[in-house]
Amino acid sequence: LATLATAYEEPDAALVAPEPESEPEPGIEQLLEEAASSDLAARARAVEQLRLLVPSASGMDLLWQIAADPQDRRRLEALQVLGFHRSWISSRTRLRRAVELLEEETDADVATTLAWCLRQRPEVGRFLNHRHAATAVEAAIGLSLNAATIDRCLGVILGSANPDVVRVLRDKCRQLHPSLVLKVVERLVAEEVPERPRAELLSRLPQVALFEALFLEPGHAAWDPGQGLKSAESARRWNQLSQQALDIMRQGPSVDLVRLVLARSGEDEEFARRHGGFLKEIMRRVHCRDGGTLVKHFERLTSGASEEKVARLAQLLVDLSTRLDGGPGQQAAMLLEEWKERSAVLRLKIYHMQQGLG
DSSP states (O other), rough: OOSSOOOSSSSSOOOOOOOOOOOOOTTTTHHHHHHTSSSSHHHHHHHHHHHHHOHHHHHHHHHHHHTTTTOOOTTHHHHHHHHOOOOOGGGGHHHHHHHHOOOOOOHHHHHHHHHHHTTTTTGGGGGTTTTSHHHHHHHHHHOOOTTHHHHHHHHHHOOOOOOHHHHHHHHHGGGGHHHHHHHHHHHHHOOOOOHHHHHHHTTTTTTHHHHIIIIIIITTOOOOOOGGEEEEEHHHHHHHHHHHHHHHHHHOOOOHHHHHHHHHHHHHHHHHHHHHHHHHHHHSSSOOHHHHHHHHHHHHHHTTHHHHHHHHHHHHHHHTTTTHHHHHHHHHHHHHHHTTTOHHHHHHHHHHHHHHOO
């Protein structure tokens, strides 16, 4: 059936001031009648015209009047028009009215359309646990994850009985801002979360931001025994969380994560000792298609660097070079030869590494 709410990816209408009062657009009620009719051809024509029509202030008033009347059979079509033409979203009164209608609505289709009308507004987060499953999913699709909504989102991810809502929200976490990833870590440390849902959430978080939040954020594992059981429990949960996160990253490291840990290992000898085993594992598991990118990264990291820094990174490049073919393999071999030319000591070290003697 032809409907107006078929493409969630369409951009929102610009927020504009209400137009001066005028008579309702000629034929708007007739178009709504045709859009609600059983004649499929008439519905398709009416839907197309309603999508192109930009309602005036009086037209908006009419649409809201229809949308608020449970007895009006055109209310779903009226809401679909309001969902496409959202100048009203800048009005607190209209926004509050849309929320009220959704709170009171019993019809699943109408409720879901109302949730769609509220997309990208924090208010839609109130309906992630809506009694109608489809409405809750629509609310999850339309929710933007930011500082104002992340706590509510995490509460639903970790406690909702609707698996589709949880899946949508978890997938949105792939694009979280680093500051929000830190909030996720703090939430997982602050409360007890079963291992499986914790792992499913961690696997969706951006790896670089997750690694930074766990291991580079100042005071990430700070714990004062004098604070008692609560602090001890937090320390225990942090240890569980960090180990689980490392295990997940080992299984499928992103090239950005490898580049981060490589760079820090080259700069900081203590960091290199602490995370050397982890770095070796993710270097072995990173996809070969990223080999060329990593060889260039090695080159940048060691340009003008000390021999100590080159020596710390040399074994990693030697190991990576054995997995690379074609151009990336040749680039790795050439870079190793360049390093050997720096000194007799470095030449011998790299030679031993290549022969498996290092």
